[in-house]
Amino acid sequence: MDDLKDNLTISDTDTGTDLKAVSAKPGVGTVILLNAAIPGKKYIVQRIVGGHGISGRLNAMGILPKEVITVIFQTWGGPLTIAVKGVRIALGRGITHKIEVSEANA
Amino acid sequence: MEHTKDPLIKSSNLSAKRESINPREKQKIINAALVGSPNCGKTTIFNNLTGARQHVGNYPGVTVEQKTGHVIFKGYDINIIDLPGTYNLTPFSAEEEVTRRHLIYSKPDVVINIVDASNLERNLYLTSQLIELGTRLIIVFNMSDILNNSGTVINNEVLSELLGAPIINTVGSKNIGTSDILGKIVEVFESNEKIAKTIKINYGEEIEHEISRMSDFLSHNLDSSPGFTGKYDKRWASIKLLEQDKEISGELAMLPDKEDRAMFSSFVEKTIRHVTSIFADLPATVIAEARYGFINGALKEATIKKNEIVLSFSDKLDRVLLNRFFGLPIFGLIMWIIFQLAFKVGDYPTRWMGLGFEKLGVLLSVIIPAGLLRSLVVDGIIGGVGGVLVFTPKIAILFIGISILEDTGYMARAAFIMDRIMHRIGLHGKSFIPMLIGFGCTIPAYMCCRTLEDKNDRMITMHINTFMSCGGRLPVYILFAGVFFPKNAGSVIFSIYIIGIVMAVLFAKVLRATRFKGEAEPFVMELPVYRLPTPKGVLFHMWDRTWQYIKKAGTVIVAVSILMWILFTFPRVGLAQQADISSKIATVTQSYNRSEISKQQYESRLSEIKDDAGSAKLEYSAAGRIGKFIEPVFKPLGFDWKLALASISGIAGKEVVVSTLGTLYSISGNEKNSAELKNAISNDYNPLTGYSFMLFSLLYFPCIASLAVFKREVGSREMFFQIGFTLLLAWSVSFLVFQAGKIFI
Numbered sequence: 027m028d029d030l031k032d033n034l035t036i037s038d039t040d041t042g043t044d045l046k047a048v049s050a051k052p053g054v055g056t057v058i059l060l061n062a063a064i065p066g067k068k069y070i071v072q073r074i075v076g077g078h079g080i081s082g083r084l085n086a087m088g089i090l091p092k093e094v095i096t097v098i099f100q101t102w103g104g105p106l107t108i109a110v111k112g113v114r115i116a117l118g119r120g121i122t123h124k125i126e127v128s129e130a131n132a
Numbered sequence: 133m134e135h136t137k138d139p140l141i142k143s144s145n146l147s148a149k150r151e152s153i154n155p156r157e158k159q160k161i162i163n164a165a166l167v168g169s170p171n172c173g174k175t176t177i178f179n180n181l182t183g184a185r186q187h188v189g190n191y192p193g194v195t196v197e198q199k200t201g202h203v204i205f206k207g208y209d210i211n212i213i214d215l216p217g218t219y220n221l222t223p224f225s226a227e228e229e230v231t232r233r234h235l236i237y238s239k240p241d242v243v244i245n246i247v248d249a250s251n252l253e254r255n256l257y258l259t260s261q262l263i264e265l266g267t268r269l270i271i272v273f274n275m276s277d278i279l280n281n282s283g284t285v286i287n288n289e290v291l292s293e294l295l296g297a298p299i300i301n302t303v304g305s306k307n308i309g310t311s312d313i314l315g316k317i318v319e320v321f322e323s324n325e326k327i328a329k330t331i332k333i334n335y336g337e338e339i340e341h342e343i344s345r346m347s348d349f350l351s352h353n354l355d356s357s358p359g360f361t362g363k364y365d366k367r368w369a370s371i372k373l374l375e376q377d378k379e380i381s382g383e384l385a386m387l388p389d390k391e392d393r394a395m396f397s398s399f400v401e402k403t404i405r406h407v408t409s410i411f412a413d414l415p416a417t418v419i420a421e422a423r424y425g426f427i428n429g430a431l432k433e434a435t436i437k438k439n440e441i442v443l444s445f446s447d448k449l450d451r452v453l454l455n456r457f458f459g460l461p462i463f464g465l466i467m468w469i470i471f472q473l474a475f476k477v478g479d480y481p482t483r484w485m486g487l488g489f490e491k492l493g494v495l496l497s498v499i500i501p502a503g504l505l506r507s508l509v510v511d512g513i514i515g516g517v518g519g520v521l522v523f524t525p526k527i528a529i530l531f532i533g534i535s536i537l538e539d540t541g542y543m544a545r546a547a548f549i550m551d552r553i554m555h556r557i558g559l560h561g562k563s564f565i566p567m568l569i570g571f572g573c574t575i576p577a578y579m580c581c582r583t584l585e586d587k588n589d590r591m592i593t594m595h596i597n598t599f600m601s602c603g604g605r606l607p608v609y610i611l612f613a614g615v616f617f618p619k620n621a622g623s624v625i626f627s628i629y630i631i632g633i634v635m636a637v638l639f640a641k642v643l644r645a646t647r648f649k650g651e652a653e654p655f656v657m658e659l660p661v662y663r664l665p666t667p668k669g670v671l672f673h674m675w676d677r678t679w680q681y682i683k684k685a686g687t688v689i690v691a692v693s694i695l696m697w698i699l700f701t702f703p704r705v706g707l708a709q710q711a712d713i714s715s716k717i718a719t720v721t722q723s724y725n726r727s728e729i730s731k732q733q734y735e736s737r738l739s740e741i742k743d744d745a746g747s748a749k750l751e752y753s754a755a756g757r758i759g760k761f762i763e764p765v766f767k768p769l770g771f772d773w774k775l776a777l778a779s780i781s782g783i784a785g786k787e788v789v790v791s792t793l794g795t796l797y798s799i800s801g802n803e804k805n806s807a808e809l810k811n812a813i814s815n816d817y818n819p820l821t822g823y824s825f826m827l828f829s830l831l832y833f834p835c836i837a838s839l840a841v842f843k844r845e846v847g848s849r850e851m852f853f854q855i856g857f858t859l860l861l862a863w864s865v866s867f868l869v870f871q872a873g874k875i876f877i
Contacts, residue, residue, distance in 0.1 A: 073413070074417070078375075078376045078414050078416050079224060080654065081414060081416065081417055082220065082222055082224065082375070082376075082416055082420075083219075083220070083224050083585075083656060084656065085416065085417055085420035086219035086220035086222075086257060086258075086420070087219055087254070087656065087658065088253070088254045088257070088424075090417055090420050090421055090424070091413060091417060091421065092421070098447060098450070099450075099451065099454070105548065105551060105552060105655065107450065107454065107548075107659060109443075110254075111251070111253045111254040112250075112251045112253065112254065112440075112441060112443075113251055113254055113658055113659075114443065114446070114447075114450070114658070114659040114661075115656065115657065115658050115659065116544070116545075116548040116551075116655065116656070116657045116658075116659050117654075117655065117656055118548075118551050118555070118561065118654050118655025118656070119551075119552070119555070119655075120555075120651070120652075120654040120655065121654035121655060121656055124654070
């Protein structure tokens with residue numbers, strides 16, 4: 027069932043309709059991967075790519091779609107710490123590639 | 133918000149002792165369980181509630197530590213179980229699984245949910261799942277002082293109404309509110325309402341529709357298998373199935389009927405696919421959003437005044453400690469200081485303890501008449517166990533250091549700093565912590581591996597932990613490096629440590645490529661706010677771990693010491709030989725008394741006779757025979773039968789290698805004396821053999837106790853693999869070094 031999500035994301039991009047991006051607030055910037063985020067800026071989580079194991083864990087820690095996160099700082103080209111729901115969370119490089127965000131116009 | 137300073141608990145301590153526990157009064161027992169997210173201060177609350185009356189055990193079948201304690205309060209015997217910290221009731225790690233299983237299967241009378249009050253939104257996520265599970269819940273707002281100081285005001289009554297459970301404010305670090313919790317436990321237990329209030333979290337129209345469809349499906353088709361329906365509430369099981377919960381879907385996959393299984397899995401899959409197509413997200417995510425929505429709604433309604441908690445200090449500190457240039461050196465420095473403290477400062481108490489055991493031996497020699505019993509007690513038990521216990525101070529200091537790092541919140545940062553490097557060898561940043569602990573003692577290191585969620589990560593980390601040279605091996609290095617490389621002992625020992633690390637890195641890669649394939653688990657870790665550790669908490673943690681080490685000395689090592697003593701003592705040389713020795717001694721003494729030989733001659737002859745007698749005795753003993761028997765295996769490494777035997781005795785604990793050599797050379801009758809042992813070793817062997825022996829000691833599995841823990845943690849198959857591969861490696865490396873060395877020397 028892990029593949030379920032991946033299959034669906036493919037079909038989403040095929041039709042060019044990213045439902046999340048459409049349903050999010052107007053003025054949403056381009057969707058980037060979290061590893062390309064700039065420290066100090068706020069972002070809105072758009073989607074977590076990966077099996078339900080990963081997203082389940084991230085969800086429980088407060089990282090889920092529509093959530094506003096602040097990138098606190100980046101360590102070495104990838105791993106970074108973010109603030110979400112009042113907590114600091116460190117994310118390794120591997121996982122920052124799996125979180126799609128867009129800049130929040132604060 | 134009233135806080136009581138807990139006079140009641142003190143008195144209950146006394147009554148606990150007086151009444152002890154009366155098993156017949158079953159109706160008076162309350163089973164309570166503590167649940168909370170990591171970093172919520174759960175352990176402190178547990179310690180406050182139960183004091184020192186705790187019992188650390190293990191969950192049967194799994195590897196997670198179980199802590200229970202009990203307290204007598206208002207005539208009730210309250211059993212409290214401290215469940216492992218978890219963010220979630222959909223388990224991802226062994227720890228989370230244990231927590232959920234306990235809640236579902238053991239059905240505690242009262243569940244106490246510890247919540248970090250300074251971070252309500254995130255912490256209440258777990259609460260929402262506890263509500264969903266229909267537990268009798270008490271919510272504890274721990275660290276409520278931080279919330280109060282921040283200026284945020286929450287109406288607990290309103291919130292408690294919305295969440296359907298009473299809320300209590302506490303400050304764990306100051307032991308405030310402890311008796312309030314106990315009072316509430318009794319109150320909730322006594323109240324007749326089955327569950328305080330059934331609060332239903334609404335997941336939104338579509339999801340609710342699917343939930344009821346799913347639970348209808350379950351009730352229609354599962355009544356034939358009461359195993360499932362008896363265990364779980366159908367609504368709850370349906371939610372979990374939508375969340376793709378492995379355990380619950382696993383239960384369905386175990387249904388006896390093959391067609392049933394296929395029907396269920398296709399139904400669940402279809403539903404998930406359907407929801408995913410509506411929301412463009414997995415149902416699990418949609419459900420998580422709804423839970424947060426429920427929490428936010430409740431908080432909004434109950435919040436009177438809101439003020440953001442600013443973590444400026446913590447963030448500033450992180451800027452330094454996690455700095456891309458300084459982070460790693462700072463971490464290195466901290467670890468260096470801890471090891472210096474452990475091994476330099478810890479050396480004093482270690483020496484005092486050594487003296488103490490020596491004195492104890494002398495004292496017991498006076499009390500116990502000469503003979504087998506004295507030899508057993510003094511040489512066997514005190515020699516063996518004392519040899520291990522003397523390292524306790526060093527290990528305790530190491531654990532104090534590690535506890536401080538944990539309690540301040542730095543440990544999570546250390547894992548983060550190391551993640552990049554660990555990733556290169558195919559491991560997780562968190563793997564670094566057990567490896568670090570492995571330098572102290574492998575047993576707690578193995579136990580520390582439980583925090584690794586991914587099974588493969590855990591396996592590899594455990595297998596390579598052997599190569600992190602533990603404190604028990606240090607005496608071997610100190611002895612041999614001291615004898616053969618007196619000028620460079622430090623560097624030689626350092627080289628052994630480095631070889632260990634290189635082997636660890638190498639085998640992490642090898643194991644990842646062969647037996648435990650797959651990517652290392654991605655790194656996600658909460659960085660807790662920096663806190664000043666309380667001395668009490670640090671000591672508690674330290675003691676927990678040190679106790680494991682002492683327990684090992686008290687059980688396994690006592691047994692092995694006795695066994696070794698028996699092997700060394702029996703079978704004893706025949707009476708004829710003994711008489712022969714006595715007569716030889718008598719002859720020499722006579723000639724000395726007649727002044728035929730000088731005192732010097734007399735002494736040297738006497739020691740010669742005793743040496744010969746000792747060797748004869750040893751070779752005659754079971755240990756000697758075993759040594760001789762296995763000598764051919766070790767010959768290519770440069771070991772004679774004595775070193776072979778010492779290596780084998782090291783299975784009991786590497787410390788034992790030194791004490792075995794001591795016994796080997798001391799059984800000749802001379803006093804045990806480290807200078808003499810050194811002389812004997814330097815006479816018998818050369819530096820190459822010494823180095824080869826140190827390598828062998830480094831590379832094979834740490835000790836029998838560690839193997840026992842290994843088996844308990846991951847099963848006997850992995851344990852045998854560990855034994856086999858470390859022995860093979862140790863032999864091969866020592867062989868190569870010895871044979872190559874012979875060419876050059």
